[in-house]
């Protein structure tokens with residue numbers, strides 16, 4: 670095989686992969702739905718927020734979200750919360766698994782997409798675009814409206830406060 674022929678073959682192969690990737694039948698992006706996405710509204714001046722949704726996997730195999738991106742923030746990370754001796758702590762996770770025929774619930778105090786370094790103020794009703802990339806390289810764009818939400822942590826703090834008055 671000549672070098673020229675070999676490079677043409679490689680180029681054709683790369684091209685075929687590029688064309689096939691976005692619409693790959695049976696890809697994770699095709700099997701996974703993102704229900705009820707939303708982004709937490711934060712006070713002006715606050716530059717971090719979280720995005721939440723329910724990811725459902727209709728496929729006959731497990732899938733994973735390995736990356737999230739958003740043009741609304743300088744950095745976008747996958748996070749979870751852990752209860753460390755009664756103190757809720759956030760940490761980055763390398764992926765979010767969605768079991769076959771199952772779901773992963775991203776909600777306040779649990780798994781979430783972290784938006785770090787918001788580029789502009791989030792107004793209620795605005796849509797934030799979030800692109801989720803799965804383990805097979807397929808990706809899905811989600812439009813998440815900005816919503817006001819009451820945090821559970823705040824409610825717990827109020828309970829503690831009332832308790833102290835007794």
Ligand SMILES: [Cu+2]
Nearest residue numbers: 748759781783
């Ligand atoms: Cu976080």
